[in-house]
Amino acid sequence: MKFTTRGTEPQVIGVRETRIDSAVAIQFKDTMRETLSPAARRVILDLSEVEFIDSSGLGAIVAAKKSMAPGQQLDLAGLMPMVDKVFRLTRMDTIFALYPTLAEAEADAPPRLAGGTEG
Numbered sequence: 001m002k003f004t005t006r007g008t009e010p011q012v013i014g015v016r017e018t019r020i021d022s023a024v025a026i027q028f029k030d031t032m033r034e035t036l037s038p039a040a041r042r043v044i045l046d047l048s049e050v051e052f053i054d055s056s057g058l059g060a061i062v063a064a065k066k067s068m069a070p071g072q073q074l075d076l077a078g079l080m081p082m083v084d085k086v087f088r089l090t091r092m093d094t095i096f097a098l099y100p101t102l103a104e105a106e107a108d109a110p111p112r113l114a115g116g117t118e119g
Contacts, residue, residue: 001027003035010075010106011040015050020057028057032064041072044105048078053086062095073097077105 001024002016013035020028036043045061047053053061065074077099079087087093099105 001031003031005035005037008037008040010042010044011037012044012046012102012106014046014048018049019052020047020050020060021052021054022056025056025060028060029063029067032060033067036064036068036072038069042075043068043072044075044077044099044102046078046102046105047076047083048080048102050083051080053083058086058090058092062092065096075099075105075108077102 004014004016006012013032015028017024045064061074061076068074075097076087078101079098084098087096087098097105097108099108
């Protein structure tokens with residue numbers, strides 16, 4: 001599983017794969033665990049290269065969120081239309097902040113609190 005990473009506040013992790021599915025879900029979780037910085041309060045997962053995600057991929061992203069330290073936040077950016085649709089149909093958009101682009105995620109400087117309203 002290919003990832004890129006930069007920064008610590010926020011830490012930006014880029015998934016450099018076109019699919020997150022059952023074939024790579026375990027590898028995704030392991031790579032995320034190795035890549036996550038315990039110093040980062042906010043982590044932005046850049047999914048702009050991911051064209052397909054299935055239930056195993058969703059589960060892997062949820063598992064990554066659950067493995068984070070208390071107080072850490074995982075936001076998702078750059079979702080392609082089909083990936084965005086999966087997150088919204090499964091109501092994962094109530095668990096994660098979804099941003100159309102990485103730039104918009106980075107511009108939303110203070111981490112958004114759960115239950116906040118969108119403008």
